[in-house]
Amino acid sequence: MDKLIQEHRKQLGNFEVIDFVDEKEIARLRAQLDVKVPMELHWTWNYGSEVAELRNLYEKGKQGQWNAEVDLDWSTPVDRSEFVINPAVSMLAQVCQLMGKDEATQKAAAFDELSYVLSQLLHGEQAALQLCGQLTNVCDKMDEKWYAASQVIDEARHIEAFSKLIERKLGTIYPIGPTLKILLDILLEADTAQKKTLGMQTLFEGMAVGIMDMLRTESRNKLVEETIYRVEQDEARHAAFGVLMMRRVVREATTEERNELEDWAYSILEALNANQQLDMLNLLGPKYGIDPLNVTQMFVSLPNFADLNSIPYMHTVVPNLRRLGLITERTDGRWRSHGMLVESQPGVKGVPATS
Ligand SMILES: [Fe+2]
Numbered sequence: 335m336d337k338l339i340q341e342h343r344k345q346l347g348n349f350e351v352i353d354f355v356d357e358k359e360i361a362r363l364r365a366q367l368d369v370k371v372p373m374e375l376h377w378t379w380n381y382g383s384e385v386a387e388l389r390n391l392y393e394k395g396k397q398g399q400w401n402a403e404v405d406l407d408w409s410t411p412v413d414r415s416e417f418v419i420n421p422a423v424s425m426l427a428q429v430c431q432l433m434g435k436d437e438a439t440q441k442a443a444a445f446d447e448l449s450y451v452l453s454q455l456l457h458g459e460q461a462a463l464q465l466c467g468q469l470t471n472v473c474d475k476m477d478e479k480w481y482a483a484s485q486v487i488d489e490a491r492h493i494e495a496f497s498k499l500i501e502r503k504l505g506t507i508y509p510i511g512p513t514l515k516i517l518l519d520i521l522l523e524a525d526t527a528q529k530k531t532l533g534m535q536t537l538f539e540g541m542a543v544g545i546m547d548m549l550r551t552e553s554r555n556k557l558v559e560e561t562i563y564r565v566e567q568d569e570a571r572h573a574a575f576g577v578l579m580m581r582r583v584v585r586e587a588t589t590e591e592r593n594e595l596e597d598w599a600y601s602i603l604e605a606l607n608a609n610q611q612l613d614m615l616n617l618l619g620p621k622y623g624i625d626p627l628n629v630t631q632m633f634v635s636l637p638n639f640a641d642l643n644s645i646p647y648m649h650t651v652v653p654n655l656r657r658l659g660l661i662t663e664r665t666d667g668r669w670r671s672h673g674m675l676v677e678s679q680p681g682v683k684g685v686p687a688t689s
Pocket residue numbers: 459462488489492565569
């Protein structure tokens with residue numbers, strides 16, 4: 335199996351990272367706004383429900399609608415002179431502290447990092463919006479089309495909520511990281527509904543739920559916390575759609591087809607994990623005198639690297655992939671050696687398939 339983004343890989347001790355350093359290439363990737371995608375469209379004349387569990391999820395989606403403009407309290411201030419998030423979960427703030435920088439600098443670093451992470455979630459929301467629009471075409475059952483359509487409006491609301499939060503309260507929408515742009519394009523370009531659903535609903539939305547859960551619990555600002563809480567409620571439903579769809583696909587797949595899906599899922603997450611936080615560090619590190627590769631080298635060499643690194647993976651995406659039978663003994667070792675899978679971790683839950 336070929337690794338993705340091979341040309342930007344370099345060895346840091348035992349860990350192979352993906353590191354983009356050519357500004358021109360990064361600018362070119364970001365300027366690539368038009369992406370050719372193979373699209374199949376399926377009509378169906380069966381308007382009745384064929385997959386009851388998807389129809390139930392669609393009903394839950396209808397009941398769970400909210401309005402980003404009126405249901406969030408936009409009068410809540412976000413004070414950049416305070417820690418907006420627990421500095422213990424901000425890599426930039428931690429490194430600034432280690433370097434002996436004053437508290438004001440640590441606060442500014444934590445604020446910048448939160449803005450960066452929320453910006454990446456925002457760009458991911460746009461990808462989810464577009465991918466679910468594709469699913470309304472490529473899925474062949476009416477239940478799937480209805481559910482995908484309901485997710486389109488959820489994703490539009492998430493874009494609205496995050497872009498308003500960042501523009502009104504944080505000030506800067508940071509550009510998409512090059513690794514994320516490439517991987518999201520791979521999902522949008524995928525030629526089957528199965529790969530699109532596995533890639534977006536199971537992998538990326540599972541990761542997003544893990545990251546949002548961490549940001550929400552560590553946030554020190556009510557509006558940030560409430561916004562993420564609202565989005566997360568919807569995302570849990572989206573991840574559940576991934577499980578319900580993929581459960582049927584995996585059940586009917588041949589061993590060869592299942593191995594292909596398993597390898598594909600691994601290659602996407604391996605590339606995401608190989609970047610660590612280098613795209614963020616390359617953009618924001620220099621402002622704080624931080625050397626991105628040194629910091630990453632330090633992190634991947636920590637004795638508890640696997641425990642720390644696996645937190646967002648073990649939250650939802652790994653439990654759901656295991657539930658689907660898409661992490662098996664055949665691939666267990668690879669996941670473990672990349673620090674994406676640990677045997678046990680407090681708080682590991684996964685999203686119940688019926689939520
Ligand atoms: Fe979303």
